[in-house]
Amino acid sequence: MNGLSLAFSEAFSLLAGFDHRVAEIVLLSLQVSGLAVLFGTLIGLPLGACLGVGRFPGRQVLVVLLNGCMGLPSVVVGVVVYLILSRSGPLGEFGLLYSATAMVIAQTFLVVPLMAAIARQVVEDAWRDYEEELTAMRFRWFDSVRVLLHDCRHSLMVAVLAGLGRAMSEVGAVMIVGGNIDRSTRVMTTAIALETSKGDLPLAIALGTVLLGVILLLNAVAYVLRQWATRRYA
Amino acid sequence: MANGVLKFLTSAVFSVTAMVSAAQAGESIVLASTTSTEQSGLFNFILPIFEKSSGIAVKVVALGTGQALDVGKRGDADVLLVHDRAAEDKFVAEGYGVERKDVMYNDFVLVGPAADAAGVKGAKDTADAFGRIAKKGSNWVSRGDRSGTHAAELRFWGSAGVDVKGQGWYKEAGAGMGPTLNMAAGMGAYTLADRGTWASFKNRQDLTIVYAGDPKLYNPYGVMLVNPARHPHVKKAAGEKFIAWITSPDGRRAISAYKIGNEQLFYPLSR
Amino acid sequence: MFPLRVSDLRWHAAGRAVLDGLSLELGGEGITILLGPNGAGKSVFLRTLCGLLEPDAGHIDWGGAARPEFGVAMVFQQPKMLRDSLLGNVELALRPLKVPAAERQARARAVLERVGLLHRARDSARSLSGGERQRLALARAWVTRPRLLLLDEPTASLDPSSVEAIERIVREIRTEGTRILMTTHNLGQATRLADDVVFIDAGRVCEHAPVQRFFARPASPAARLYIQGELPWRMAF
Known part of the structure; x- marks a missing residue:
């Protein structure tokens, strides 16, 4: 108990002191995870929406597969992306391993299934509502996907936040493909893992508190935005 | 709205390119090393000294010696600094590394x-x-x-x-x-x-x-360059510069100077 | 598209014949009201005309041609509106028709004006009352300038003034040359709007007659019972 209270008091002094190094790490975390979620949004949401609207053979298998992939361990994604990006791997010539780009790629693989699975559920529910109207207006299924993606944009914010939460909090993938290089690929989670292995538990918890704070802040912003949007188009 | 999204996208992609290129602005090498050297704080102390004198940034990936050697075998690092003499000699004998050199011991x-x-x-x-x-x-x-x-x-x-x-x-x-x-x-x-x-x-x-x-x-550490003949992209010149420095009098002085409390943690090996 | 000939349409759901040999011929003008008890198959019939349901058997002949891709619009009993402005919802209907964006807005505004909702064009469609929502749904169908408009109980559960507004709009759409096929349980509305009445029971047409003759001398016993069941309490006022 004493250790824990010590850890939290250290966390607050760290926050109050606004450590420059910590700020750098937070910024990199936001950039990497933010971009991964951006790509996840561009890939995962349309993919999920297509699965929610389309009716084709093999669709159910895909849905089950996608839902299963939501729980894909980040370490597995990390190892696979590592082997692909390694100098001895298929994309080795680009030399992307141990770079921020590699971390963005790994996290994109991590968040796409999650975001697609949530989008599939949201859009499928909306499709049930609108199917007759849109079909009667002679929308082709692909155009229906576009209409529904736009119409569900507020609910799909949940998918974006879930993706962001997953990306910001995972450690396995970025550790393997980023290498946790100081000032280069060290993000919040790998920094926490490092401080934990150094036995500096107070600093680890302090960084964890910062991470939690950042995620909470992002969620709060999203919540306010959503409230505003709901009032506008309730 | 589409315009705004586009603007956001361009700026996001631009910022990551800037971020990546900033990290690669100067010359840099990847050093695969052990958790013991990284976590003891040694690298945080000596690498800035090397970076200042050479302009070469050293990116440390801290792994176990076995993993570090694997990373070297795959060509994903330029230089290795590890501590398992038998495995190191095998690594060089098999042609994955070039000339192992003693660095220090603890x-x-x-x-x-x-x-x-x-x-x-x-x-x-x-x-x-x-x-x-x-x-x-x-x-x-x-x-x-x-x-x-x-x-x-x-x-x-x-x-x-x-x-x-x-x-x-x-x-x-x-x-x-x-x-x-x-x-x-x-x-x-x-x-x-x-x-x-x-x-x-x-x-x-x-x-x-x-x-x-x-x-x-006794726990000796050795340093070696990943074989450029096997992996042509290895940064040979920069890597050799680092190896030369860490085994030089300057490097040895830096290693000796790192202390926690009053305790010296690593002792350079003179040749 | 006309004359529209429907012959021997059959459709099953859960082992029950909902359409059981329905046949009907419609000319190119006027308002036809579909009457019949709940479960008679009126809504299902409208959905097969709209292409939402594929009949198990039977044939629909669209004036000797194939089924046209556009030109048939439908307003559902409970129309669904997107989380968008009134204008956005009306413009939506024009997108499959590949109407250029600039023209879309002009047409949508024009039709919103005619249903009396232009002043709310930028409001959220989900903030509308029941009557306004039906008017918006009519506008959304009207804007596509359909040859045939299918209305499924458009005034169910609306207050009298809203019903009157809807009826005025329906008449106006008709005068522009759109053929209207509409279901209702409101017999007063049927007498006010209809040129002819089709009475459907148990999935088939029992009677198809001009409106005055239908109400004065219903030929089928089912229609007579239906009118008697509905009329006495309405006539009391």
């Missing part, structure tokens, strides 16, 4: 609960110390991760004539030095640690050094 320490139930403190040498732990059946946490420390530990069990396979008191952590120490502290178990990581380790709880000082516990 020593291993046996740490365990202060009460020292196995009576390791009275051991006459390292083999005796390991033998006492086995005889008593005291909990032992092994790295179990093919690291240099793991390899050394297995050598010591061998010299004590102990077969640890399947022993109930023998726990394999499969983790780096720090997590292994966290486990040992939590369980009140014995473990083998390098002095550098131990010195900078904060969550000791009841752990203390129970045995140290035997010359057998």
